[in-house]
Amino acid sequence: MLYTIFEKIRRRSQASVLKNHPRVSLKDLRSGTDNHFILDPGLEQVSLGHRASFRNYIHILVGKKARLDIGDDFFMNNFCSINCLESISIGNHTLFGENVKLYDHNHAYETTPEFRISYSDFSTAPIRIGNNCWLGSNVIVLKGVTIGDNCIIGAGCTVYRDIPANTTVVNRQELILNTRA
Template sequence: MFKKIQNYINRKITSFIADLELQEKKKKWWHFTSKPNIHIHHTFAPKDINIFKGNEGEFGDITIGEYFFVRSYCNISVLPGATLQIGNGVFFNNYSSVNCVDKIMIGDNTIFGEGVKLYDHNHKYGFDPDFFVDKTQFKTAPITIGKNCWIGSNTVILKGVEIGDNCIIGAGCVIHKSIPSNTIIKNSQNLIFESLPNE
C-alpha cells in the first residue's frame, strides 16, 4: 500500500514539473514571437525558442510562412541586421542549419535533407602583416532558393548563390555558384576501388 502511494506521489510530482516546464517553454515562445521583427505563422512546429539563435537575445528580421516544420537538432541563426524569409510548406530534416548574417530567402514547398547547411557569409581574412582569419568580421552575399526544390542531405550552400525553382541537388554537394530553374545537380565524386595486397 505504501509503495502505491509513493508511486502516485512520484507521478504527480513528475507531472507537475513537466507542466511547469511546458508553461515556461510557451512563455518564452510567446515572448520571442511578440518581437516586432519576428513574423512566424502559428503553424510552425516545433514551437521551441532554442532552435533560433541571435546575438545576446537580439535577432534580425524573421518571416516564416505556413506549415514550416523542422526536425531535431536544427539551428536557425539570424543575427541583428540580417533578414530571413521562409515561404509556406518548407521542411528541414535533422541536423540542418541556417546561418544568416545578410539575407536568406527560401521559396514555398522546398525541402532540405539531413545535415544541410546554409551560409550567406564567410570570415574575412588577410595579411596584417601575417596571415589572419577574423573571428567577427564577414564577407556577405544573399542566398536565394526557389520554390519546389529538394536539397539533398549534407549539402552546403554558400554566400551569393541563387537557386531557381524546381531544382534537385544531390547529397553531399557544395553549392558555390548559382543554379538555373529546373536543374538537377549531382555530386560527381568517383569511388576508387583498390584490392588489399595478399601477404
Template sequence: MLFLKIWYRVTGFFTLAFFKLLYGRNFQHGKAFHVRAGFHVSIEDNGTLHVGDDVFFNNYCSVNVRSDVTIGDGTIFGENVHIYDHNHRYGNPFLPIKEQGYTQAPIHIGAHCWIGTNTVILKGVTIGDNVVAGAGCVIYKDIPSNTIIMQNGQVHSIIATTKEHLA
C-alpha cells in the first residue's frame, strides 16, 4: 500500500508539473494539491484555473476551461468528475454545431466540498462551502453552502450545532 501511495504522489507531481509548464499562469494551484491517474486539464482562450490548498482529484477527472474555474481549499473529487465552464452553441440549424462557437460562464466551487463520483459540473455554477454532491449528479445551477444534493434532485441542508450531530 505504501508503494501505491508513493506512486500516486510521484506521478501526480509530474502531471501537475506538465500542466503548469503547458499553461503557465493560467493554471494556478495551492499547496498539497494531489491528483490520481488520468487527471486532465484543458485551458483554452486565456481561461484560468485556480485551485486552492489541499485539493484532491481522484482517478479520471477532467477540468475544461475557456473562462474561469475556481476551486476552494480542502475540496475533494471522486472518480470521473468532469467540470465544463462552456457549452457549444447550437442555435443555427444551417451551420454545423462545431462551427457555432461556445457560450461560457465561470464556475466557483467553494471550500471543503465533496463532489461524488461521476458528477458533472456545468458552466455558470457557484457551489457554496461544505457542499456534498452525491454520485452521478449533474450540477447545472447554484448550490448554497452547507447543502447535500443527490442525483434524484433532493436537497438537504446540513444543520449541526455540535460535533456529535456531525458524526
C-alpha cells in the first residue's frame, strides 16, 4: 500500500517535469514507474506525439539547445535511455525493446601531445529514426546515424552508420560450443 502511494507521487513528479517545461509539448503520454526526465532549462524543444508510451525505468536527458522529437504511437520498453545533446528524432509507429540506448554525442578527446578525454566537452551529430521501426533489446544507436523507415534492428546491435529504409539488421555472433563427454 505504501509503495503504491510513493509510486504515484514519483510518477506525478516526473510528469510535472515534462508538463511544466515551457518548451515541451506532449499529448496522451503514458508513463510507467521510476522514469527519469532531465530537461535543461535552455533546451530547444521536446515534442512527444500522440500515445507516446514509456514503460518503466526510462531515462531521458535533453541538454541545452538540444531537440528531441518523438512521433505518434511510439513505445519504449523497460530500461531504455535517450541522451540528447543536439538532436534526436524518432518517427511514428516505432517501438524500442528493453534497454535500447541512443547517444547523439561522444566525449571530445585529444591524442597529441598526450591522450586526454574531456569530461565536459562533446562532439555531436543528429540521430534520425524513421517511421515503423523496431529496435530490439540492447540496441545502441550512436551519433550521426539515420535509420530509414520500416527497419528492424535486431537485438544486441550497435548501429554506428546509416541504415537504409526497409532493411533488417542482425547481430551475427558466432556461438562456440564446447561439449564435454
